[in-house]
Amino acid sequence: MMLRFDRMVATGFAALDSGIGDTCLKIVNGDTHIFSFTGVNGGIASWKLVEGAGPLAADQQLYDVAISQQVGRSAVSRTFGDQTHLILDVDNALGLVSYDLSASGTIGDLHETDGLTGGGDISAAAQVSSELNDLLVLSHSDTGRLGTYRVDDFGNLAVVGTVSGHADVLQTLQSGADQFVIAANTTSSEITTYRVHHTFGKLAKIEANSAFETLGINAPTAVEVVQAYGKSWVVVASAGSSSLSVMKLGTDGRLTPTDHVLDSLHTRFESVQDLAVLEVEGRVFVIAGGGDDGVTLFTMTQDGQLIYLNSFADTLASGLQNVQTLSVAHIGQELQIFAASQHDAGLTQLNVSLAGLGVVQKGSGTLTGTSGGDMLRGGIFETALNGGAGDDILITGTRSTTMTGGSGADIFVLRQGSGHTIITDFEAGTDTLDLSDFFLLRTPSQLEFTSTAQGAQIWYRDEGVEITSDGNGPLTSADIFGTGFEGPDHVPVIIETGPDANAAPGVQGRVSLDSSAANPALAGAELRFTPNSGSTITVQANALGEFDLEMPDGIFSGELEIVKSYDIDSYKVSSLDALQILRIAVGLDPTFGPATPENLIAADLNQDGIVSSMDALIVLRNAVGLPTEYPARWVFLDAETDLSAIFETNVRYVSGTQVTVTDGEFATEMTSILLGNIELI
Structure with a gap:
């Protein structure tokens, strides 16, 4: 699949062709339109896309004199009820400023809503639609807050709530049963996710969402989202690091990095400014451009890795000097890519043929x-x-x-x-x-x-x-x-997993595990399944204990091992545990009576097979928060394991269990023991 230059597209009016800062796509009456926006003393141009040809001019609109000196170069298209709005970023505005869009793609009247909480200087906007709510999320530059507004069929806004935060880019994406808002701050290089409340529409920030910080993202300029391969994906372009990052959005709202690539001498996304992502017939395409005078094309695998296809470098005819904005549309048997430059007037139209696109397996x-x-x-x-x-x-x-x-x-x-x-x-x-x-x-x-x-x-x-x-x-x-x-x-994606990541309280004793349901005992745990004659599959459970082994259909038997760290805030390992272990070490029963095999397994924290005073010391260090070579952690045993041979000087056992995975799912019973917690709280 090759990027091919088709043509330059322009209106012939400098106010509409020079300084294009943003583009957006909208399907209007069954036809795909692209809209381009210029800044101060500029306006909007509308084009209808046609397969195998250049776009057809649909309409033009110079900005009204009331906003022409205050309008920014960014815009978004949003539909409320039956009316589509082209929302503008207007400095010093009190409400939301937009132009109506007709059913034929022509640009209608200018509107400004009543005053917004935080004012109308909008740096980013996103729409969240559900059966109960049609919501608009706005980033208010003047107040540093994200406001959520309920929108009626006439475009009237009613504030739902606000949270602290600034975003230069906002996107919405569903994962599981929930809708999430992804916010990117270019200045602070922060990527933040918020859960949207099902009923009220308020935003709740997702905490402990820092796995992506290992990527080295610097100055994110664009964020695109896509649902593909049965998962929800977030792709981030960052100008400061000249990078593209792919992350999987979990049902708990956390972002898990899957790939991170840097511009090289062979690619064209240095100082990347914009990004376009599109799923077509089961295949995901990613297009990026910036200060490298060209455009780069990738496809994305089922694992969230970017496969480089090719790049198109600017020519004297193509107008791609310092790409500012990108949009991509699926028209017939081709991808039509439109780019605007910081230096060249008009839109550059590139093409990728999709003829003969095959399957993904x-x-x-x-x-x-x-x-x-x-x-x-x-x-x-x-x-x-x-x-x-x-x-x-x-x-x-x-x-x-x-x-x-x-x-x-x-x-x-x-x-x-x-x-x-x-x-x-x-x-x-x-x-x-x-x-x-x-x-x-x-x-x-x-x-x-x-x-x-x-x-x-x-x-x-x-x-x-x-x-x-x-x-x-x-x-x-x-x-x-x-x-x-x-x-x-x-760049290798390094994610802290297992005993040192996502510690959470667990469930002591017998637990039932089901791959198709939530499992409270597994919150934050790492699961390692090694099928007979196969390689190990490692996945991380989310905050609800949900996980997906991503196994192919069929029946596979193998060994399941679970690794889970200790949440120090649960206070389950205490100095009393250390005292009880010391009593066992010197030949006494714990104060609660004879120790069971489960008590002895919990007491042998260094897992050397003997309950000793050293275990008591290690548990005491864990209890008071001092560093130790043997941190408290959970072990999971087969629930039917015979523990009758375990005693104080012979604490020998095998963790894990044999399971049979059928068409990707399994259920089993295990015994969960927190090493160091002999009191079994």
């Missing part, structure tokens, strides 16, 4: 694509991927993968930790080998490369790939990589 065994351009990803078992005809993207799983691209320009993507990989038909000069997931790999010179009679063998650290050329002859490094790697630099 993930799994183990043998996956076979179609005659179109497919995206196939291996699973947790050994996999054979057969792309067939078309420009395919083949991605290794977590076990050995054999990949056959077939005809077309194929991209073979190797993921870190995927095991030995075989490529059977690499076509030099046409196919691409993507190794961007490998840690600290930046140039082909870092690889151990060996040409063979049939192709090549490549090793990087412990990762190996055996390549056979489509002509069954030798391949050189230049045949595969040209002058070097293309695409952005991928």
Whole structure:
């Protein structure tokens, strides 16, 4: 899939063509329109998009004299009832300022609502629609607050509530049963999520939402959201770090990073200013542009990783010097991309053909694509991927993968930790080998490369790939990589999981676990499922204990291990626990009577198999909040485990349990014990 320059689009009036600061798309009476906005002494231009041709001029509107000296260069389109509004950012306004939009795409009258709480100087706006409420969320620049307003069919606003916060970008996205607002602050580089109350529409900030801080996001300028592959995704463009970040929005409102890429010499999103994301026929496309005089195109995998497709660099004809704003629309069998520049007048129209777009599949065994351009990803078992005809993207799983691209320009993507990989038909000069997931790999010179009679063998650290050329002859490094790697630099996403992350109170004793329901005992826990003859799948439960193993359909038996940290605010490990352990260590019963096997497991905090005075000291350090090599934590055992052989000098047991996962779901019974909490509160 290639970005292709089509044409420049302009009205011929400088006030509407020069200094375009924002664009937005709206479907009007079944037709897709694009609207462009200029700033002071400017106006709005409306165009109807047509497949295989340039857009048709629909209307133009110079800003009314009442706002022309105060209007900013950003705008959004929102629909309340049957009326669509083009909402403007007007300095010193008291209410919401907008132009009506007719059913034919023409621009109507200028309106200003009654005074808003916080004033009408709006830096960002987002709409939340539900069965009970039609809400507008506004970021008020003058007061530093986010206001939520209920909107009636006539566009009248009634304040619901306000919360402290500033946003330069606002987006709304559903995850699970809840609606969330994602707010980005360019100055502070903060990304904040808020849950929208089902009934009242008020915003509640999601706390402990800091996993994305490890990415190094600096000055976020654009945020786009999309629901795809059964999940909710947030993509952030940041000018200061010249980066694109992908995050998964959980049902608890927390953001989990899945990918982070930096602009390189081969891409065109340095100082990135805007971003466009679109899902088409099960495939997600991401387009970015900024101060690098061009546009870059990606597709996104089911795991939230960005696969680089190509970039288009500015030419004398294309008008992409310092891209300011981007919009993308699916029109017929093509993506139509419109970009506006900080220096060049008018809109640049780019095109990506979607003809022959194939399927998206993930799994183990043998996956076979179609005659179109497919995206196939291996699973947790050994996999054979057969792309067939078309420009395919083949991605290794977590076990050995054999990949056959077939005809077309194929991209073979190797993921870190995927095991030995075989490529059977690499076509030099046409196919691409993507190794961007490998840690600290930046140039082909870092690889151990060996040409063979049939192709090549490549090793990087412990990762190996055996390549056979489509002509069954030798391949050189230049045949595969040209002058070097293309695409952005991928930065490893490091997420603190397991014992040190998302500690939460648990449930002591026998617990029932169900993969299709909430599990209070698992709040914040890490689950590790290792199927027989498969690789380990690791997932994190959310604040409700909900999780998804993302297993393929079928029946898989294996070992389930649960790792969960101790929440110090629960006060379940105390100095009294230390006293009881000391009594056991010197041969006395605890004050509550003889110790059960569960008491002894809880007492052996350093897990050396013996209850000793050292355990008592460790528990005391935990109780008063001092650092220790053995922090209190939860262990989960099979509920049917025989513990009768456990006594003070023989605390030996096996954690985890065997489960059978059927079509991605399972239920089991386990015993939960908090090490250090002998009192079993």
